[in-house]
Amino acid sequence: MEQVDCVVVGAGVVGLAIARQMARSGHETILLERESSFGTITSARNSEVMHAGIYYPTGSLKTQVCLQGNALLHAYAKSHGVPYNPCGKMIVASDKTQLDDLEKIWEKACANFVPQLSRLSKEQAQALEPVLRVEEAIFSGSTGVIDSHSYMLSLLGEFEDAGGVIAYQSTLQKTTPMQEGNNGYRLEVLTDDGSVFPLQTRYLINSAGMSAPKVAAQILGFKAEWIPTPYFAKGNYFSLAMKSPFQRLIYPIPEPGGLGVHVTMDLGGQAKFGPDVEWLEIEEESQVSYAVDPERGNKFYAAIRSYWPDLPDGVLSPAYSGIRAKISKPGEPAADFRIDNAQVHGHTGLINLFAIESPGLTSSLAVAQQVEQLLI
Known part of the structure; x- marks a missing residue:
């Protein structure tokens, strides 16, 4: 049975960022992806926006990693030559009935300490975007768009340069926690030829996106109350x-x-x-x-x-x-990001990531850092 330090499940943008982080920190890491390439599901089907952290509840994990991730992502794109456009965005109250809602957005953004924000009058907004119907607007200078595929390709390259291995068409079918001193997990991985590959790991990180609850449910003895x-x-x-x-x-x-x-x-x-x-x-x-x-x-x-x-x-x-x-x-209000570690479920070396929707792309580097901190 092959033994490694870390297995990450799911090669979307967050899984790639986590795998890169772990490999670059010296952990022998395998990234499992059930599809034939990386980033083909949620990570390939979004707006590619670098979000600023304006809308999310103050003090939430989502706000924290979005703010951190925005700064990290801008710096990464610039230093690694990933195409991006820091074009900014305008949040628009198109008539006077929406001004109270716009004010609430402004107050939340300020409470979140979102950088590069300004208020625009009707005249200022229309001077920037003449075709708009607008009463007032908020301008966010830290918002932009990024070539998400190029970004993921860069993360993958750095992961592999650090010794990481990605296994495509590999589906995690079963996880058995080892009982000898909480020292890891035995995995059964279904490969593209129909065979089952056994694998042992010290750290297991479930970053399977929409399928994360299903992956968590395959852990032997894992309580249903821990799975949303x-x-x-x-x-x-x-x-x-x-x-x-x-x-x-x-x-x-x-x-x-x-x-x-x-x-x-x-x-x-x-x-x-x-x-x-x-x-x-x-x-x-x-x-x-x-x-x-x-x-x-x-x-x-x-x-x-x-x-x-x-x-x-x-x-x-x-x-x-x-x-x-x-x-x-x-x-219901959108759930906060969940990065569940042993403090939640009692399983040392296991991280489950749930509800990593938007702004997951923006937050990916910050989430990766936090996952490593929770494990090591």
């Missing part, structure tokens, strides 16, 4: 079939379950709108359909025209969709 129920909120995106009139990201006042149908762009300047919030009545990620219903575009037009009234007809095309890894029900 997963819920699945689909976010659909539509692309703009014309030149974008915006130079910055444009966010409306948030809606329940998400941040509203906002404007983001790729590094080529192509604008896209979304995500919306579509709750799915499914039990696990394998049941997800990523197809985008063109009929949802009807609601997109109405939402976008609240802040861009001159949006022409017929210029939105279904683009792609992603699923948020939620552990809160529809109508």
Whole structure:
């Protein structure tokens, strides 16, 4: 049986960041990924936004790692040549009825000590983005967009340079805690040829995203009370079939379950709108359909025209969709990030990451540092 210091489950952006952190700290690390490549699920289906930490509850883990991660990610992209655009974003109150909501966002952002924030009057906002319908706005200078694939490729390269090994088409089927002094875990890993590969590790890190509850449930003797129920909120995106009139990201006042149908762009300047919030009545990620219903575009037009009234007809095309890894029900406040270690479940050397949805990309380097600190 092969023995290693650390096994990380899930090669999304957070799993890659954690695996890199552990390998660069001198731990022999294997990264297990059930798909044939890295970052093909949630990490490939998002807005690629570098979030600032504006919306999240003050004092929450989500706010902490977002603020830390934003600074780390900007520095990483710059030092490693990862393409990114620190374009900033505007949060828009499109009419006077939304001014109270905008004020609450401002107060929370200030309480969170979000850097590079400013208030914009109607005239100042329209001077920056002339097509906007706006009464007032907040400008966030630390928000941007990043080439997430290039970022993940860079993380993978540094992981492998540090001696790490990634095993594709490898699914963790069973985990058995060893009883001899809490000194590790025996794993059964199903490989692409149908065989089962036994593996022993001192540290086990479950970063399986939407499947993290399922992976945790496969740990022998792991109590159900330690495993949250997963819920699945689909976010659909539509692309703009014309030149974008915006130079910055444009966010409306948030809606329940998400941040509203906002404007983001790729590094080529192509604008896209979304995500919306579509709750799915499914039990696990394998049941997800990523197809985008063109009929949802009807609601997109109405939402976008609240802040861009001159949006022409017929210029939105279904683009792609992603699923948020939620552990809160529809109508409930979004759950905080969970990085569960032995203080939660009593299993030394085990970390389960739950509810790492947005801003997971932004927070990835900070989450990786925190995971290592909790283990070592």
